[in-house]
Amino acid sequence: MGVPASEKEIAYGTSIVYPGKVGDEYFMTKEHFHTVLDTAEVYYCLNGHGYMLMENLEGDWEAQELTSDLALYVPRRYAHRSIRIPASEPLVTFFAFPGHAGHDYGTIETKGFRKLIVERNGKPEIIDNPKWKN
Ligand SMILES: [Fe+2]
Numbered sequence: 739m740g741v742p743a744s745e746k747e748i749a750y751g752t753s754i755v756y757p758g759k760v761g762d763e764y765f766m767t768k769e770h771f772h773t774v775l776d777t778a779e780v781y782y783c784l785n786g787h788g789y790m791l792m793e794n795l796e797g798d799w800e801a802q803e804l805t806s807d808l809a810l811y812v813p814r815r816y817a818h819r820s821i822r823i824p825a826s827e828p829l830v831t832f833f834a835f836p837g838h839a840g841h842d843y844g845t846i847e848t849k850g851f852r853k854l855i856v857e858r859n860g861k862p863e864i865i866d867n868p869k870w871k872n
Contacts, residue, residue, distance in 0.1 A: 739751050741837050742837055743837050743838050743840070744837045744838055745836055745837060745838040746837065747836075747837030747838075748834050748835070748836065748837060749834065749835055749836070749837045749839065750832070750833060750834040750835075751832075751833060752784070752830060752831065752832050752833070753767055753820065753830070753831050753833060754828050754829070754830050755767060755786075755788065755820060755821070755822040755828060755829040756822070756828050757822065757824070757825075757828065759857060761856075762856040762857050762858070763854060763855070763856050763857075764788075764821050764822055764823055764824075764855060764856075764857065764862070765821075765822050766791075766819050766820065766821040766822070767819050767820045767821075768819065768843055769791075769817050769818065769819040769843070769846050769847075769850065769851060770817060770818070770819070770841045770842055770843045770846065771815075771816075771817045771841075771842040771845050771846060772814075772835065772839040772840055772841065772842060773839065773840030773841060773842045774836070774838055774839050774840060775814065775815050775842075776814045776815060777814050777835060777836045777838075777839035778811065778812055778813055778814040778835065778836075779811075779812040779818065779833055779834065779835040779839070780809065780810070780811055780812070780833065780834050780835070781804070781809070781810045781811075781812065781820070781831045781832070781833045782807075782808075782809045782810075782831065782832045782833075783804040783805055783806055783807065783808045783809075783810070783829070783830070783831050784806065784807075784830040784831060784832055785806055785827050785828065785829070785830040786804070786806065786822060786825055786827045786828050786829035786830055787803075787804065787805055787806075787822070787823055787825040787827075787829065788803075788804045788820055788821050788822040788823050788829040789801045789802065789803055789804060789820070789821045789823065789855055789862070790802045790804055790810050790812065790818060790819070790820050790821075791818065791819050791820075791821060791851055791853065791855060792812055792813070792816040792817065792818045793816060793817050793846075793851050793852060793853070794815050794816050794817070795815070797852065799851070799852055799853055800816075801853065801855065801864055804820060804829065804831065817845070817846045817851070819851070821855050823855070823857075823862045824857070824860075824862075849869075849870055850867055850869060850870060851867060851870070852866065852867055852870050853865065853866065853867060854866075854867045
């Protein structure tokens with residue numbers, strides 16, 4: 739949103755995930771760490787239903803539900819992505835993070851998250867990522 743990349747500023751924007759799946763995985767945003775790892779992020783769900791999947795380099799992970807009018811905190815040092823699960827509406831979130839945080843897509847790009855949220859019998863289920871290796 740044109741905010742200077744400074745720790746004195748707050749970068750912000752919105753994200754929209756439309757309905758759909760690739761195989762049995764729901765549409766999602768691209769997972770990322772922040773380039774400055776020690777920076778957190780706040781999300782506010784404006785519309786829709788989904789999950790925020792989070793994971794740190796030590797292997798701790800968490801999946802928190804995103805529903806309309808719910809605020810969610812992504813702790814510093816956690817990679818994160820939002821995932822839209824079946825509903826009639828797109829998943830729309832507002833986010834804000836320190837202006838100097840940056841985006842690091844590369845670190846988690848090759849292995850991905852340890853967990854996946856997939857559709858099983860019409861419902862979301864958290865499973866081990868079969869492609870994840872130490
Ligand atoms: Fe982020």
